[in-house]
Amino acid sequence: MKLAFIGLGVMGFPMAGHLQQAGHDVCVYNRNADKAADWVSRHGGTSAGTPALAAKDADMVMLCVGNDDDVRAVVYGDDGVLAGIKAGALLVDHTTTSAILAEELAVAANKVGARFIDAPVSGGQLGAENGALTVMVGGGEADVAEASPVLAAYGKKVTRLGPVGAGQRCKMVNQICVIGAVQGIAEGLMIAKKAGLDIPILIEVLAGGAAQSWQLQNRAQTMAEGEFDFGFAAQWMHKDLGICLDEAEQQGLTLPLTEHVHKVYETLLADGFGRCDSTVVIKSLES
Structure with missing residues (x-):
């Protein structure tokens, strides 16, 4: 298929590469043109100077940018995706955004004869590089069925949760569960370190019981050692939790x-830890 991929960050760069390697004809766009040129030199394909030009003639257009405002910036306007997308094409947003934006984009795409699905991902940079992401999709059954074989290039599991917006709401649940595990591990490690327990042995023991989790097995050791220069940035988790809290408010939930963890990240960002891995929450306990 002829595809366009908008946004070549730590997630989008390898995701677009997997699409090209799967045999698709991929045209990329990135705000930093040098990043797009680097992608082309590594993977082939082509790049375009605007999202509209990248989307021109594409059967599917994927987005993977930062937040709601970033999505609107690349979708709307004379140079935006919707100015170049052809009738019948499918717009796929991998950005973690509000569900309200997903519903807004579905209406906007429909007005120009295109279709839309929201498809946020989980698995982090490593999952993107290994083509092993979990893709949570909201959209019409036929649209999701059409997109799924393409998204399988980087998604080990592509699942429809319901209509447009359901993918984003599933991602909200994912992020809440992740920070719950991370906060629990951080607090547990404080006791373990104070008691002088052997951390690698501790992790091995816990991994064999009910406390087992991806976060425990992949992040507990680095948390204990104070290593945070990798993975999913604290600033993005802070953004995601803000989306979760907005959704909760709309639903009348507390x-x-x-x-609590959203406020912890707020303090950490103010202290200059925004680019650190999101497990940096342990620093708030150490201080």
Whole structure:
């Protein structure tokens, strides 16, 4: 298929590469043109000077940018995706955004004869590089069925959760569960370190019981050692939790743990830890 991929960050760069390697004809766009040129030199394909030009004649257009405002910046306007997308094409947003934006984009795409699905991902940079992401999709059944074989280039599991917006709401649940695990591990490690327990042995023991989790097995050791220069940035988790809290407010819900950890990240960002891995929450306990 002829595809366009908008956004070549730590996730988008390898994701677009997997599409090209799967045999698709991929045209990329990135705000930093040098990044797009680097992608082309590594993977082949082509690049375009605007999102509209990248989307021109594409059967599917994928987005993977930063937040709601970034999505609107590349979708709307004379140079935006919707100015270049052809009738019948499918717009796929991998960005973690509000569900409200997903519903807005579905309406906007429909107005120009295109279709839309929201498809946020989980698995982090490593999952993107290994083509092993979990893709949570909201959209019409036929649209998701059409997109799924293409998204399988980087998604080990591509699942429809419901209509447009359902993918984003599933991602909200994912992020809340992740920070719950990370906060628990951080607090547990404080006791373990104070008691002088052997951390590698501790992790091995816990991994064999009910406390087992991806976060425990992949992040507990680095948390204990104070290593945070990798993985999913704290600034993005802070953004994602803000989306979760906005959704909760709209539903008349209170999320105490999410509110607490959101405030922790707010302080960490102010202290200059925004680019650190999101497990940097342990620093708030150490201080």
